[in-house]
């Protein structure tokens with residue numbers, strides 16, 4: 001995956017405008033300051049909080065992703081792999097707990113890249 005594609009910015013949690021600055025101050029699986037987010041891009045100064053309640057939309061993205069993932073996971077484990085319901089649901093809860101921060105950040109990165117377009121001239125700026 002290379003710079004210039006929205007998928008790069010989303011999966012690397014980079015600023016959607018310049019694809020250089022980080023969205024979050026800490027690593028996803030460090031579980032430190034998990035829900036902190038930079039106010040502005042350190043590289044191009046894009047505003048990551050353009051208005052109050054901006055990230056309500058990200059909650060719906062997170063809800064849709066987790067809903068489909070849960071259905072998909074339970075169908076695969078219980079119907080295809082014939083896992084016991086308690087084992088399948090227990091595994092699902094464990095996976096959801098581990099990926100909770102990642103999903104929170106992923107949804108915000110998607111929401112921000114929907115609302116902020118890539119500007120190649122911003123990535124060259126020093």
Ligand SMILES: [Zn+2]
Nearest residue numbers: 015018041044
């Ligand atoms: Zn930026």
